[in-house]
């Protein structure tokens with residue numbers, strides 16, 4: 372039985388992780404060497420210099436590629452370095468189409484770095500297929516999708532977009548940022564995407580202690596070119612980070628199951644809560660794209676946004692009253708995190724656009740962790756009640 376036939380959790384633990392052939396150590400040794408001995412000039416074991424290739428990094432790349440149902444994986448020092456390397460596949464004069472509410476760092480790179488190198492980007496509502504078709508030009512070389520998006524959990528149909536794009540020009544590279552779902556819940560390569568990106572810093576490492584990214588692909592030419600860029604630019608992760616992230620990967624399946632179980636319980640509780648106006652979670656039947664979520668994803672993940680009743684003061688009181696949730700940016704770790712997009716992750720988005728995207732003063736993003744379900748729900752409940760008391764008091768004082 373070949374490795375590809377094994378289920379997800381088995382591949383997560385075994386692919387790229389053969390016991391050490393010399394010592395028998397069950398966990399492959401962390402390979403810190405910068406350089407590798409050659410038996411004669413130019414004769415080596417496949418490793419020459421650690422920027423170009425490192426055994427710990429290689430093992431990790433193989434594991435994640437397998438989980439994303441891809442042949443090749445190329446790891447970088449961050450999710451953002453992965454994005455930059457992919458855009459480096461292009462040249463001056465090329466055109467990119469990106470989903471409009473793309474991750475802020477991707478938006479920043481495309482609109483403030485890539486543009487200075489002559490690469491122009493159109494940010495559009497990619498789910499509008501007529502708009503997508505009319506935006507594709509003869510120099511369009513790459514489409515950047517993220518699904519679900521941040522913080523309002525909008526989704527796009529990856530397969531439908533691939534079909535539309537490839538029917539116009541088969542050479543256009545379709546990239547999907549899969550960070551919010553992780554390979555456990557969504558595999559863009561199986562829907563025809565050319566490259567799938569994950570910020571390892573989130574679910575894949577899962578312990579909020581590594582910054583790293585990876586691109587995976589089935590396309591041999593793209594793989595070769597990305598390896599060339601990885602080696603040329605040198606934005607590689609350290610072996611130690613690869614070792615830690617590899618350890619994280621082994622529990623990705625069990626973590627994601629618990630993340631989702633908690634998130635679904637939290638979403639249902641909040642949807643019925645009198646102090647909550649709206650809950651954006653793909654696993655709820657009330658989510659406008661719940662059917663697409665069921666078709667495209669193997670689960671619904673653990674990211675959600677909620678709109679609470681009140682104003683900015685209510686939001687601040689709510690966030691400061693939470694005891695289990697930590698007020699912090701980022702997501703995907705074992706611990707519950709919360710944040711206020713309008714003043715934190717999305718502060719750089721112009722106010723008009725924030726309003727258009729529904730990022731108001733009371734929109735709060737939650738990354739539901741894997742603590743006890745009941746503790747998480749009780750924490751949210753007590754904080755909502757405290758926040759509401761504060762807004763009631765203020766209201767009375769104003770009378």
Ligand SMILES: *Cc1c(COP(=O)(O)O)cnc(C)c1O
Nearest residue numbers: 449450451474548550570572583
């Ligand atoms: C965090 C994140 C990134 C960037 O990854 P870093 O590892 O922080 O550079 C890209 N896309 C999404 C969706 C993210 O959440």
